[in-house]
Amino acid sequence: MLSIRSISAGYGPARVLFGLSLELRAGEVSVILGRNGAGKSTTLKAVMAMVPLSSGQIWFSGKRIDRCATWEIARAGIGYVAEERRIFPDLSVLENLEAGRRSARGHGSPWSVERIIALLPALGPLGRRRAGTLSGGEQQMLAVARTLMGNPSCILLDEPSEGLAPAVVERLATLVRTLRGEGMAVLLAEQNMRFALAVSDNAHIIEKGGLRFSGTARQLQEHADLSAEYLAL
Amino acid sequence: MSSIVLQFLNGLTSASTLFLVAAGLSLIFGITRVLNFAHGSLYMLGIYLAYSAIGVFAGGGGVTHAAFWGGILIAATVVGIVGALLEVTVLRRVYRSPELFQLLATFAVVLLAKDLVLWLWGPEDLLGPRAPGLGGAVEILGSPFPEYDLFLIAVGPLILGLLWLLLHATRWGLLIRAATQDREMAAALGINQKLLFTSAFALGAFLAGLGGALQIPREPAQHFLDFTVIVDAFVVVVVGGMGSIPGAFLAALLIGEVKALCIGIGDVGAFGFSISLPKLTLVVESLVMAAVLIFRPWGLMGRALAVLPDPAGARQALLEKSTPRMRMAGIAIIAGLAVTPAFANEYSLVLIIDILIFALFASSLHFLMGPSGMASFGHAAYFGLGAYGAALAFKHAGFPMEISIVIGPVIATIAALAFGWFCVRLSGVYLAMLTLAFAQIAWSVVYQWDSLTGGSNGIVGVWPAPWLSGRVAYFYLVLVLCGAAIGVLRRIVFSPFGYALRACRDSPLRAAAIGIDVRRFQWMAFLVAGGFAGLAGALFAFSKGSISPEVLAIGQSVDGLVMVLLGGVQTLSGPLVGAAVLTWLQELVARHIDYWRALLGLIIIVLVVAFPAGIVGQLSSRRRTAE
Numbered sequence: 001m002l003s004i005r006s007i008s009a010g011y012g013p014a015r016v017l018f019g020l021s022l023e024l025r026a027g028e029v030s031v032i033l034g035r036n037g038a039g040k041s042t043t044l045k046a047v048m049a050m051v052p053l054s055s056g057q058i059w060f061s062g063k064r065i066d067r068c069a070t071w072e073i074a075r076a077g078i079g080y081v082a083e084e085r086r087i088f089p090d091l092s093v094l095e096n097l098e099a100g101r102r103s104a105r106g107h108g109s110p111w112s113v114e115r116i117i118a119l120l121p122a123l124g125p126l127g128r129r130r131a132g133t134l135s136g137g138e139q140q141m142l143a144v145a146r147t148l149m150g151n152p153s154c155i156l157l158d159e160p161s162e163g164l165a166p167a168v169v170e171r172l173a174t175l176v177r178t179l180r181g182e183g184m185a186v187l188l189a190e191q192n193m194r195f196a197l198a199v200s201d202n203a204h205i206i207e208k209g210g211l212r213f214s215g216t217a218r219q220l221q222e223h224a225d226l227s228a229e230y231l232a233l
Numbered sequence: 234m235s236s237i238v239l240q241f242l243n244g245l246t247s248a249s250t251l252f253l254v255a256a257g258l259s260l261i262f263g264i265t266r267v268l269n270f271a272h273g274s275l276y277m278l279g280i281y282l283a284y285s286a287i288g289v290f291a292g293g294g295g296v297t298h299a300a301f302w303g304g305i306l307i308a309a310t311v312v313g314i315v316g317a318l319l320e321v322t323v324l325r326r327v328y329r330s331p332e333l334f335q336l337l338a339t340f341a342v343v344l345l346a347k348d349l350v351l352w353l354w355g356p357e358d359l360l361g362p363r364a365p366g367l368g369g370a371v372e373i374l375g376s377p378f379p380e381y382d383l384f385l386i387a388v389g390p391l392i393l394g395l396l397w398l399l400l401h402a403t404r405w406g407l408l409i410r411a412a413t414q415d416r417e418m419a420a421a422l423g424i425n426q427k428l429l430f431t432s433a434f435a436l437g438a439f440l441a442g443l444g445g446a447l448q449i450p451r452e453p454a455q456h457f458l459d460f461t462v463i464v465d466a467f468v469v470v471v472v473g474g475m476g477s478i479p480g481a482f483l484a485a486l487l488i489g490e491v492k493a494l495c496i497g498i499g500d501v502g503a504f505g506f507s508i509s510l511p512k513l514t515l516v517v518e519s520l521v522m523a524a525v526l527i528f529r530p531w532g533l534m535g536r537a538l539a540v541l542p543d544p545a546g547a548r549q550a551l552l553e554k555s556t557p558r559m560r561m562a563g564i565a566i567i568a569g570l571a572v573t574p575a576f577a578n579e580y581s582l583v584l585i586i587d588i589l590i591f592a593l594f595a596s597s598l599h600f601l602m603g604p605s606g607m608a609s610f611g612h613a614a615y616f617g618l619g620a621y622g623a624a625l626a627f628k629h630a631g632f633p634m635e636i637s638i639v640i641g642p643v644i645a646t647i648a649a650l651a652f653g654w655f656c657v658r659l660s661g662v663y664l665a666m667l668t669l670a671f672a673q674i675a676w677s678v679v680y681q682w683d684s685l686t687g688g689s690n691g692i693v694g695v696w697p698a699p700w701l702s703g704r705v706a707y708f709y710l711v712l713v714l715c716g717a718a719i720g721v722l723r724r725i726v727f728s729p730f731g732y733a734l735r736a737c738r739d740s741p742l743r744a745a746a747i748g749i750d751v752r753r754f755q756w757m758a759f760l761v762a763g764g765f766a767g768l769a770g771a772l773f774a775f776s777k778g779s780i781s782p783e784v785l786a787i788g789q790s791v792d793g794l795v796m797v798l799l800g801g802v803q804t805l806s807g808p809l810v811g812a813a814v815l816t817w818l819q820e821l822v823a824r825h826i827d828y829w830r831a832l833l834g835l836i837i838i839v840l841v842v843a844f845p846a847g848i849v850g851q852l853s854s855r856r857r858t859a860e
């Protein structure tokens with residue numbers, strides 16, 4: 001579904017990714033693990049064309065997307081939840097959801113505010129609140145919900161568990177499993193290995209902008225040496 | 234009493250107009266983050282178009298309702314379309330460029346629009362017809378008040394209400410608000426920004442055009458309205474808070490009333506002095522802005538601007554010390570200049586003197602904008618005060634020229650000391666606007682203090698001492714002083730003080746954490762920049778023999794900005810190249826072509842689109858890639 005083919009990318013003169021390749025299939029949850037600065041976020045941003053590629057290609061659902069603008073990539077069906085959540089702080093919760101709304105492209109049942117609130121009941125009573133006044137966990141749920149309103153078939157989550165209480169991380173895990181159940185492909189960038197491996201089918205370790213390991217989540221758990229070497233755990 | 238009430242109503246009338254222009258400017262800035270210098274030109278275009286459209290509709294006969302209101306609507310709509318075209322053809326190409334470059338592009342549009350208006354409508358004031366049915370006056374407290382002005386008073390709140398509905402009750406408005414807060418994230422949600430930007434620009438332009446067109450029964454269409462209006466609109470937007478429409482309304486009321494009350498109160502006598510408040514509206518307006526910004530740095534209803542993600546490469550490049558090769562090139566240029574009097578004619582010598590003086594002026598501005606990271610829209614204040622300081626010391630105080638040329642920069646430094654103290658409390662666009670406000674204050678004081686400065690006539694007979702009176706002798710004086718000053722500025726950039734300034738620019742918090750007093754260092758940067766600009770001004774005064782308030786007008790500040798941005802803010806040689814190119818172009822183009830402003834505007838647009846990092850910046854980055 002999403003195919004990243006030996007991309008190199010970076011910010012101005014600073015290169016971050018060097019010939020990185022990844023595959024993500026429909027209905028699959030994959031996680032990118034790596035230390036700070038390894039290139040996890042940059043990989044997701046490169047997919048969204050928020051970081052320019054210097055070489056390589058990115059394909060999505062049989063179409064090449066690495067020359068598209070960010071909004072075109074989003075409309076093609078890739079949802080993106082940013083690292084710092086980046087909800088619109090001066091808009092209400094409902095307005096945030098409304099800003100993310102896009103008509104469905106005919107796979108699965110489309111998302112609506114009612115369905116979102118059924119899935120994330122915590123957002124229900126917050127509808128008219130200014131999003132900037134929500135707690136970190138609420139903002140994270142809102143960020144995911146806002147992206148779902150665009151009816152993506154693939155969703156990129158950048159460090160969703162960062163800074164959240166364990167109970168909230170637990171809810172997040174349930175949410176990711178639900179999305180997978182809906183047939184959605186999910187690509188996570190994470191540092192929280194326990195959370196990541198609990199929800200993922202596959203895992204990739206990147207280090208200095210290149211792939212060091214690719215396999216199933218189970219394989220990674222069995223290779224304690226890998227985690228020690230690349231993740232300093 | 235009744236005169237105060239009438240002035241209050243007058244204030245409301247002008248507040249309405251101010252609001253229309255400022256609301257559009259604020260809307261455009263909020264979403265595109267482009268400070269549209271051309272907004273005043275769009276207003277001016279609105280007046281002229283309304284004049285012509287009403288004329289055409291009315292034919293030879295009387296002005297009917299349909300002709301008048303249809304003309305106004307057509308004028309505003311055409312301006313809206315012009316705005317959309319502007320966004321698509323020019324601005325869209327520079328969104329990824331640094332902020333100040335976008336400003337330069339919009340300024341080029343100002344030049345184009347000015348000549349377009351002169352070409353289409355000629356230089357004379359054009360007086361439009363009265364509004365049918367609203368041509369009379371009503372009696373308020375025994376005095377007549379124009380009906381049309383009452384109508385205008387109602388227009389402001391009406392437009393505010395409509396805009397509020399548009400922004401809060403439509404999906405378009407929701408997306409505009411979302412993109413204003415985080416445009417990258419909005420794109421990641423699939424929002425097509427191109428359409429959003431173009432439509433916001435068109436709406437903003439429409440409002441400016443409407444603001445202009447509605448003035449047609451009140452004031453004549455004049456070709457200098459663009460600058461007057463843009464300064465007022467900037468002040469309103471900054472006082473209200475960038476991007477806030479209700480803020481713009483509040484600020485328009487405040488500014489409109491303050492100006493009206495100044496006129497209403499008239500002359501005030503105190504301590505044997507008589508101050509004419511009506512003449513000082515600009516000063517008062519600037520003071521209000523300064524006061525608001527000091528107590529509410531983001532304006533009345535604004536908030537700290539979200540930091541935009543750095544467009545690739547827009548980050549300030551490292552300044553590099555000169556290589557031996559560059560040093561050789563520098564020496565060669567100075568040596569070349571030193572022998573020019575041997576073969577250059579009088580005319581080229583004058584041109585080179587101008588270039589040298591402006592190279593110093595641009596370098597001093599660059600010191601503030603580049604290494605210190607503080608954009609100044611009012612650098613002419615120091616240049617002009619340096620010029621006036623020197624001229625006044627020479628003519629009025631009777632000092633010899635050699636001493637006067639030192640007094641000028643001292644005066645400029647003192648001004649920088651005072652203005653800078655306030656400015657360093659702000660940052661970004663707000664800081665830039667405050668520098669503009671101070672420059673406008675300085676300009677109006679010089680312009681209106683007839684008895685001391687000669688007012689608009691300026692000061693004449695400012696000639697160098699006999700031993701320097703020859704063109705060649707004066708050329709060497711300028712070469713030595715400007716060369717040395719530019720060298721000193723360069724040394725300061727690579728001194729510990731210069732490194733500290735760059736630390737303050739790149740990360741004020743971290744700089745403060747390692748013990749740098751950020752404000753104090755930035756304040757010192759103002760002193761340095763102001764002092765050297767003052768020296769350039771003093772040299773300028775004696776090279777021309779006369780000066781006028783033009784030397785500290787907004788046009789002079791803009792020239793400096795254009796020089797720095799044209800050459801590239803990221804390099805030290807940029808301002809020198811920019812000064813040479815602009816001075817030479819102005820001289821060359823103005824001598825041979827009637828519509829030189831339009832040509833200059835076109836050249837700037839081409840340069841901005843082709844060299845998004847400035848001429849020297851682009852060349853050196855190309856060299857780096859080649860290596």
